[in-house]
Amino acid sequence: MDAPKWSSENELTLLDDATGLLWSKRSFALPVGKTFEDARSYCKSLGGPEMQIPTRQQLQTLVNYKYANPVVDHDRLPGIRSGPYWTATPSDINGADKDSYWLIDFLDGRSFSRNAKGNLAGVLCVADFYEAKPDSHYTDRGSWVEDNATGLGWQKQTVHANDANALADACLGSGLGGKRWRVPAQHELLSLVSAGQSRPYLDPLFSGELYLSSSTADLHRVGSDFYGVDFQRGVTVPGDGMHTRCVSQWPDNKMTGRTYEGSVFIDASNIDDANRQLQLFETGHYRKIHGDLYIHGPVAAVILPYLEEVTGSISVDRSAKIHTVAIPFLTTIGGELSAVGNAALDRLVFPGLAGIGGNLTLIKNANLGSKQEQIPLNDEIVEPFDFRSLKTIGGDVSIQAHQQLKMLSITSPISVGKSVSIGDNPQLRTIRMTSLALIGQSCGPGSGDCGSLEILSNMRLASVDFASLKTIVAGFSVRGNPELKDVQERIDRIGTGLVAQYNRKLCARTVLDRILLRTWNSGHFPGGVTITDNDPAPECKTACSDRDHCTIPHAKAVPRR
Known part of the structure; x- marks a missing residue:
């Protein structure tokens, strides 16, 4: 399995039971700047078990491609830096050069050769506890x-x-x-x-x-x-x-097809089983799960480049460690997609996903959006979501309580079967769902709040762009967004009511009245209207404070209902 098994450690050393390698913790914090001979002398000076510069294969066991900058387990191997580290394995990649050794750069895990004389690199010291070596490789x-x-x-x-x-x-x-x-x-x-x-x-x-x-x-x-x-x-x-x-x-060949029958659990409660399950999917054994996929840890990243369909739901819940979930060629989720209560999650990458049969639920992921203002290696801003191909969501959309989310952008042509609720995201500044056309496609007659749009208590939200939205089957509620100035005005139909309150910078006359004018002209004026405590300027006072008194310019007065 593609992971070390740390199980025995003290203040000075860390043992990997999978390899029998004992690593010096003191060497983790060294600067990346020793000559080869200084590195060798340092390891010998540590005493105790015979510490030495690791071979290329030994050092390679520390590389973990599920982490970035450096590509090692950040929790168990603190202090290791992004940069080159010496190995004790000679290299003649440079031809006649007899003083070259392999190095591994923990920036990205790449290996290369460098002359030992005059060059500097880091060193990690190791002792090998494997007693038996194979007679032949x-x-x-x-x-x-x-x-x-x-x-x-x-x-x-x-x-x-x-x-x-x-x-x-x-x-x-x-x-x-x-x-x-x-x-x-x-x-x-x-x-x-x-x-x-x-x-x-x-x-x-x-x-x-x-x-x-x-x-x-x-x-x-x-x-x-x-x-x-x-x-x-x-x-x-x-x-x-x-x-x-x-x-x-x-030893056997019992594999038939590439469909996994039943649910898959990548769960921190049993780390070995979780790694076995994950390895099967990471290495391409299956392209379809006929069941659910539960991702609850214990790994840092789940990247499944072969998976194309999940007939049930995908759940990424309550993980302290996972920072990335990426399934680039997944096209269909039969049930819901949920990510709830994850401490480190900052990326959900589903660029091929066309349809979600159930709900899209993203709630209380503490780190989601933390990288929206950082510039990574490829000079592109890292967006927390990649749903570029998403066209249908069969159930509700709920995006709630993200402390670091700054911009919500889902711009593919999309319809939502039930309701949309975006709330309690204190750093959220912009909502862009520019191709969303219909909210409530699956809501039947008399289904209450099914098909509603709620934008609630986003303290820094300034702009909402629903450029293509024409129909909200139930109600539209925008409340408690004190910085909100702009709400797209193309809506033709609001089913049960419009509520706009406590948006201290939202000019009701220039924004909300235009929405109401469009709904009136299309014959779908909302059943009830409440517009209070928005921008207090006299020129921003709405002409339609409630459903009993509404004289919108260029439209007839709305009769009492």
Whole structure:
């Protein structure tokens, strides 16, 4: 599984039970600026178990692609910086240079070679507690190879396909040697890099392509972008999603199709089971879940580049650690999509999602929107939502109680089956749902508040842009937004009533009266009107304070009902 298992630690060391590696905590806080010889001397000076500069493979076990800047577990490995760190593995990538060693840069996990003389890098010190080493690295099994160090099986030849899902099909459908094959994770693919070989850095038992892709998605460019390895140079590269070497972790071939029957639980209550479930989906075993998907931890990011359909609901609830959930090629959610009470969640990336059968519920995610004013590596503002293809939401939309959300933007053509409620977001300044045309499409006659639009208690909200909204089946309520000045005025129909109160900068005469004029001219004037305690300027006083007295310019007086 693509994760360390930290289980035993004290004030000075941290043990990874998965690898038997004991890491010095004191080295975590060192500046990234030692020569190779100074780094080696420092590790030796630590005493106790024999501490040394880690090999390339040992240091690579700390890379965790679900974190950014640096790509290590921020909670368990504090102090490690984004930057290059020495390994003890020699490299001849520079030709005749005999004093070069591999380094790993924790900015993005890439590996490269540098001369040890005159160059500076960081160092992490390690002791290896594995007592038994395999006599030989690989066992030749005919058409595939067994790695005696990791227990993984590898096909000798590489496979090619036209895209990532076809590549997963090629591995999962091969059945070579009666085994169950899949696309490897980046850690697994890197385990094949052989320091004992040179150009290519690969054992001669293997053949085929040298530029291979893993199933590990790139957190910075979520979509069809994967990490990969160039074995000709022995370095980490962007993968193309079309070439790989299939790996096996199980002895049988019971896999049929790529539909998971039943619900999937990625839950912090059982970390090992959660990681196994997650690994199956991250490495392309399934493209459809016939059931629900529950994401409640314990990982930092959930990126599922192969999943295309969930017939039930997706729930991302009450996680303290998850910062990103990305399912770039998911097109359909049969039930609801909810993200509630997540402490670290700052990104929901669903660019291919066209339809949500149930509700869209986003409530009390403390970090959502925190990066809207930051400029990341690609010089683009990180938006908290990516619903660029979303067209239908069958139920309610509820976006509530986000302390850091500054801009809400969903601009794809969309209809909402029931109601929309946006409230208690104290930093929210702009709402842009420019292609929303209808609220309440699924509401039947006499269904009460079904089909209403509520914008409530957003203390810094200045602008609301519903440029295409024409019909609100039930009521429209805008209350307690003291900075609100602008509300789009294209609405033709409001079913049960208009309530506008306590919006101290909203000029009712120039904004709300125009909405009422449009509804009057279209023959769909709301059943009740309450407009009070908005902008107090005399020229902003509404001509329609209630349904008994309404003389809007250019329209007949509304009769008593």
